[in-house]
Amino acid sequence: MLDKDSKIYIAGHRGMVGSAVKRKLEQEGCNNLIYKSSSELDLRNQQGVQEFFNQEQPEVVIDAAARVGGIMANKEYPWQFLYENLEIQNNIIAASHQQDVEKLIFLGSSCIYPKHADQPMGEESLLTGSLEPTNQWYAIAKIAGVKMVDALRRQYDRDYVSLMPTNLYGPNDNFDLKTSHVLPAMIRKFHEAKGDGDSPVQLWGTGSPRREFLHVDDVADAVFFVLNSEMEHDLYNVGTGKDISIKGLALLVQRIVGHKGDIRWDHSKPNGTPRKLMNVSRMTKAGWTYNIKLEDGIKATYEWFLENLDEIKKVEIES
Numbered sequence: 001m002l003d004k005d006s007k008i009y010i011a012g013h014r015g016m017v018g019s020a021v022k023r024k025l026e027q028e029g030c031n032n033l034i035y036k037s038s039s040e041l042d043l044r045n046q047q048g049v050q051e052f053f054n055q056e057q058p059e060v061v062i063d064a065a066a067r068v069g070g071i072m073a074n075k076e077y078p079w080q081f082l083y084e085n086l087e088i089q090n091n092i093i094a095a096s097h098q099q100d101v102e103k104l105i106f107l108g109s110s111c112i113y114p115k116h117a118d119q120p121m122g123e124e125s126l127l128t129g130s131l132e133p134t135n136q137w138y139a140i141a142k143i144a145g146v147k148m149v150d151a152l153r154r155q156y157d158r159d160y161v162s163l164m165p166t167n168l169y170g171p172n173d174n175f176d177l178k179t180s181h182v183l184p185a186m187i188r189k190f191h192e193a194k195g196d197g198d199s200p201v202q203l204w205g206t207g208s209p210r211r212e213f214l215h216v217d218d219v220a221d222a223v224f225f226v227l228n229s230e231m232e233h234d235l236y237n238v239g240t241g242k243d244i245s246i247k248g249l250a251l252l253v254q255r256i257v258g259h260k261g262d263i264r265w266d267h268s269k270p271n272g273t274p275r276k277l278m279n280v281s282r283m284t285k286a287g288w289t290y291n292i293k294l295e296d297g298i299k300a301t302y303e304w305f306l307e308n309l310d311e312i313k314k315v316e317i318e319s
C-alpha cells in the first residue's frame, strides 16, 4: 500500500494528465507531493534533473511530462518530438534509478502500437509492425521509455511500470481548434455554433471511424491503483475497452451541449484508421476498470469548459 506520507514527484503536474494525478493524490490524502513547472525545472536538462533528484530524494515518481501534440505539430517538429521526449524520459527514469526511487510510473500512449495492429490492440502487439508515420517520432521515444522501464525491472528488479492510456479527455484539455483532438474540438465547435444561432457544424470525414475515449480522472485512478499494487507486467493499457463511432460521438456531444443545428460531414477530409481500440484485459485482470461513463464524462468536461472559457481563450492568444 502507498504510504500517504511518501514523497511523490509528479513530472508534468500542470498538464492534463499530471494535473488529474495531482488532484487524485491530494484527494486520497497524499501530503508530500512535489512538482516543478517547466520554467522552474527544464526536464531536458540532465544536470538540472539530477540535482533536483539529489536534493529532493523522491520515493515515488509519476512521469506525465512530455512534448505532446497533434498530427500537424508532429509533422512540423519531428526532431523535437523524438529528441525532447527521449531527453525528458531518459533524465527522469535514469535519475529515479540512480536515486533508488521505489516506484515509478511512466505514461505513454496507444500510438506506440503498430498502425495495423489487430483490434483491440493488446500489449503483446508492441513492435510487431510499422508505426503510424505521422507520429512515429513521438511513438519511438515512448517505446524507448517502455523498454527502459522493462530493462530496469528485469535487471534491477525495479517496481517501475509503464501505462499507455487511450484517447483522453477532461479538464485542462486543449480546446484550440488548430491543434486539439476530436472530442474537445467537437465540444468547442458545437458550443460556438449554438451561440451563433445553431449554425451548422462541419466535421471531418464520414463519421464512420470508431474510437475509444477515457476521462483523464480515470487515468489518475489507474495511476493510484498501480501505486497501491505490485504489478506483474511492465506494460499496461489503460482504457475502457469500448469504442464509439465518430458520428455517435458527435450526436452525443451535440445533445450535451444543446446545439440544435445540422451536422455536415466533409467527405473530402480523411477518416483516418477505421478502428482504434485498446485491449484492456491485462489491467482488468490486475483488478482495475474505468469508472466514468462517456456521457457523464463529456457532461463534466463541458461544465469545466464553460467555467474556464476565458482562460482557454487567453491561452490560445498567447500560444
Ligand SMILES: NC(=O)c1ccc[n+]([C@@H]2O[C@H](COP(=O)([O-])OP(=O)(O)OC[C@H]3O[C@@H](n4cnc5c(N)ncnc54)[C@H](OP(=O)(O)O)[C@@H]3O)[C@@H](O)[C@H]2O)c1
Binding pocket: 011, 012, 013, 014, 015, 016, 017, 018, 036, 037, 038, 039, 041, 042, 043, 044, 064, 065, 066, 067, 068, 088, 107, 108, 109, 110, 164, 165, 166, 167, 168, 169, 181
Ligand atoms: N492527452 C491525451 O489524450 C493522452 C492520451 C494518452 C496518453 N497521454 C500521455 O500522457 C502524458 C501527458 O500528456 P498530457 O496530455 O497531460 O500533456 P500536456 O497537457 O501537454 O502536459 C505535458 C506536461 O509536460 C510538461 N513538460 C513538457 N516539456 C517539459 C520540459 N522540457 N520540462 C519540464 N516539463 C515539461 C509541461 O509542463 P509545463 O506545463 O510546466 O510547461 C506539461 O505540464 C504524455 O506522456 C502523453 O503521451 C496523453
